[in-house]
Each structure stands twice: as structure tokens, then as C-alpha cells.
Amino acid sequence: MFTNKNNTILWLMFLFAFSFSLDTSNIVVVVLSQHEGYHAAHAKLLKDKIIEETLAFDQNPPKFIFTHEEHVNGSWTYFPLITILYSRFPKADWFLFCLDNTAIKFQGLVKLLDSYNTSKDYWLGHALYDKDPTIIHHFTDQPKKLKYPNVASGFAISNTLMKSLNSRLKIFGIPETDFSIDASYEFANYIFNKGKNGTRLTHVPEFCGFFTTNCVTYPKGFHVCANSVSREKIYVAVKTFDANHQSRIPIISKTWLKHVKNYGLFSNIEDKKLENVIIVPNTKEGHCAKTYAILQHADKILQSRGIDWLVIADDDTIFSIARLTRLLTCYNPNNPVALGERYGFRVIHDDGYEYLTGGAGLVLSAPLVHRIVESTACQCPKSTTPDDMFIFGICLNKVGVRPTHSPLFHQARPIDYSMNYLSSQEPVSFHKFWMIDPIQVYEHWFKEADNELQSTWQHTEL
Numbered sequence: 001m002f003t004n005k006n007n008t009i010l011w012l013m014f015l016f017a018f019s020f021s022l023d024t025s026n027i028v029v030v031v032l033s034q035h036e037g038y039h040a041a042h043a044k045l046l047k048d049k050i051i052e053e054t055l056a057f058d059q060n061p062p063k064f065i066f067t068h069e070e071h072v073n074g075s076w077t078y079f080p081l082i083t084i085l086y087s088r089f090p091k092a093d094w095f096l097f098c099l100d101n102t103a104i105k106f107q108g109l110v111k112l113l114d115s116y117n118t119s120k121d122y123w124l125g126h127a128l129y130d131k132d133p134t135i136i137h138h139f140t141d142q143p144k145k146l147k148y149p150n151v152a153s154g155f156a157i158s159n160t161l162m163k164s165l166n167s168r169l170k171i172f173g174i175p176e177t178d179f180s181i182d183a184s185y186e187f188a189n190y191i192f193n194k195g196k197n198g199t200r201l202t203h204v205p206e207f208c209g210f211f212t213t214n215c216v217t218y219p220k221g222f223h224v225c226a227n228s229v230s231r232e233k234i235y236v237a238v239k240t241f242d243a244n245h246q247s248r249i250p251i252i253s254k255t256w257l258k259h260v261k262n263y264g265l266f267s268n269i270e271d272k273k274l275e276n277v278i279i280v281p282n283t284k285e286g287h288c289a290k291t292y293a294i295l296q297h298a299d300k301i302l303q304s305r306g307i308d309w310l311v312i313a314d315d316d317t318i319f320s321i322a323r324l325t326r327l328l329t330c331y332n333p334n335n336p337v338a339l340g341e342r343y344g345f346r347v348i349h350d351d352g353y354e355y356l357t358g359g360a361g362l363v364l365s366a367p368l369v370h371r372i373v374e375s376t377a378c379q380c381p382k383s384t385t386p387d388d389m390f391i392f393g394i395c396l397n398k399v400g401v402r403p404t405h406s407p408l409f410h411q412a413r414p415i416d417y418s419m420n421y422l423s424s425q426e427p428v429s430f431h432k433f434w435m436i437d438p439i440q441v442y443e444h445w446f447k448e449a450d451n452e453l454q455s456t457w458q459h460t461e462l
């Protein structure tokens, strides 16, 4: 009554179901999920797929935690989650942390985890390390190379390690840090405990940086959600001032800005050599007044021209406009959306907050721009207040909007990141013309992607 194919499937199911002793319900899958619809939907897809798989193999589904449902500030830094997770699931064998775009082959993962003894301190994942001290890791120079996980590949912590982290946090409290930048690195630094008696991340090749056949986890590549967003629907505001007109504007004009349909160069003085200069108050530091003036100006432009998105960039931000238009297909411009790279300022302490860091470039939907300029809560305390921390952190909070984090935006230069990390994604931006050739960075990382844009554009123009 069974076909050969069915027999094979049954036999495979039998093999799988009995080839490991680990009870799958003793695994806690912790998705560092986000409120925004696209990201929340992906977290749900990940969960549904794993549940479906466990049901097909007659296993108990694992436990799931979506951090966006936990209402814990700074859960993306991991620290606040440890105590919550350990007290809720003290008997869990494994805690698997991942992102909404992590692909998990659950049967393979369970089989792999089953080969480790959960009564020992284990931390398994896809290890990254720095060649040189880097700004995004606070220039910490590690005597022994610190391995830190690529969280998009997921990482697993054994019960015993979770227990000791929990008691360490209970005794000594959450470490005092002002800035949270690369949470996986900062967490790894804590777990490693300067090599004294901490635990090193174990690199497991099956936790992959990109898909190959033996992977049990890997970061899913980005896929567009609809046809590319028209460049007519994007307005780019470049923050600049006279001293950079000659040195930086020609570089961005030659590389990415030429792909932009609507833009303004927000500067302190007019310049006959430049088009689209808009005068805004300048400040030597902080730039809050300047960025606020940009928002006021941009609000009028977006409203009058029916433009959906405002991009705010520094004059030394480097973009792929093609990838940006693809990325924006996944977000709804009618919602209040703030998209960019998330940093934290004392985010795990009561007085802290998260914000979008300015240099990486950031994107705001038109309704959000309007909401910000309408709200008295968003007026700068001082003209020199740090613009990103205030406007894209404190002010967003006050107008009830959470920033949406995209790891594709980068506050630093390509050389500041681990190459294995960058090769596991398709970056949208980099930042800073400092000891690098920005044209070379553009050509290496973005030109090919943007060329396609040019050809479709020429095609439709014909």
C-alpha cells in the first residue's frame, strides 16, 4: 500500500526521530525580532516553518521567544534577556539566538546540538574575529583574538553556560557601558571575561555565513518584496558645509548621488558650482539644529511632490542606491518608518535609549517626517545636541516610533568590519572618507549593483 517513495520517507523519519536523544521541546529559540511589520512577519515565518517541521517528524516543537513581544529595553544587546530566559526556562538544554532572517534546518541543528554535552559550558556559532582593533569594537585590542558570533547565522548557548551567565549577571549586575554598537561583539567580550575564566565561542562550520549543503543555519539573502521603489519616490538630503564642497561633493556626485532623482545639498552657503544647495544653520558639532531644519524643509518637499521617503546622509556616506530602492520595497511608506543602523546609548539602563546612527545614512517615511516636525517634543534642546541621538533616538521615542534596525547600513568603513561578516550580506551603505579611497569603496561594493539601475533607467527613458 506504500509506494517506494513513501517507504523511504517513513524510513527517513524513523531514522531522524530516533537518531538523537535530545528532546526538541527543551530547545528555546530566541528570535531577536522587531516590531516593524516586515521583520515581525519574517520572525513568524521562521517559527511556523520549524513547528511544521517538528510536527512532520513527530517531535515536540521547541519554545519560541520573540524579543519584540517581551517589552524589554535593549534586548538586542542580549544582557537583559539572560535572566528572563533562564528564570523562565531553567531546564532548557539549549538557547538558540537568531535573527528573523536566519534560516534554520531544524533536524540538522538538533542532531548537531545532540553531540554536545549540555552540562558543560558551550557556546556554538559562526565565529568572526577582527584583524585589527576597530572603531565599532571600541578599539579594544584583544591579547588573544576574541571570537564573536555572526548572529545572522544563529548561536547556541548550553544550559550550564546560561546558568553561570545568569548568576554572574545577578551578582555583578549588567556591565556599565555607554554605547552599544556591535552587540554580538560586546556580549562575546563579556562571556569571554578577558579570557580569565570565561567561555570562548566554538566555531561550528555548520553554522554557516552563507548557504552550502552541510549548513544547519545560515543568513537568508535579501529578497525584494515588490518591484523596486521608484527613485522619484525618494528624496535624499545630504548634510554638508562649505569646507566640504570641493573635497566631498564631487566624489558622491560621481558615484552614488548621480543615481538619485531628487536631492538637496544642505549647507551653510550657496555655491555657484553646485546645484540644489539649500541653506540651513550650521553648527560645528552635534548638528541638531541643522538636521531639524533639514526635516522641516524636507517635510514641505515630500508633501508637495508626493515623495514617500526621506534619506538623510552625510557628505561622506557611501550608498548603493539600487540596493536601497530594493530594500525599501519591504517597508510601507504610509506607516511611520525609521530605518537605519541601530546603536544604543545606555540602552540597558533606565536612562538610556536606542537611536539610528547618522553616518550610516537613514531613511524616514513621509508621515514620520511630518510627525517629527509637528511635535514640540522633537525641538532640539541645543543647536549642538548630537542630532542622531536626539532626533532619531529620544524624539522618535517621544513620538511613539521605534527605529527599525537594518544590518545593511554601516556607520563605519568596510575595513572596520570582519570580511566574513560583510560577505554574508549585501551592504547598502558605508561611512567615512578616512584613510580609504571612497571611489574605490564605491566601485568595489556598489558599482555593479548600481549599474543595473542605470540600465533599467536608460531603458525606460528610451
Ligand SMILES: *[C@@H]1O[C@H](CO)[C@@H](O)[C@H](O)[C@H]1NC(C)=O
Residues within 6 Å of the ligand: 117, 118, 119, 120
Ligand atoms: C556531561 O558532562 C558532565 C559534567 O562534566 C559529566 O558528568 C557527564 O558524564 C557528561 N555526560 C556525558 C554523556 O558525557
Ligand SMILES: *[C@@H]1O[C@H](CO)[C@@H](O)[C@H](O)[C@H]1NC(C)=O
Residues within 6 Å of the ligand: 164, 196, 197
Ligand atoms: C570567574 O572569576 C570571577 C573573579 O574574577 C569570580 O567571581 C567568578 O565566580 C568566576 N566564575 C566562574 C564560573 O568560575
Ligand SMILES: *[C@@H]1O[C@H](CO)[C@@H](O)[C@H](O)[C@H]1NC(C)=O
Residues within 6 Å of the ligand: 071, 073, 350, 352, 353, 397
Ligand atoms: C524603556 O525605555 C523607554 C524610553 O526610553 C522608557 O520610557 C521606559 O520606561 C523603559 N522601560 C523600562 C521597563 O525600563
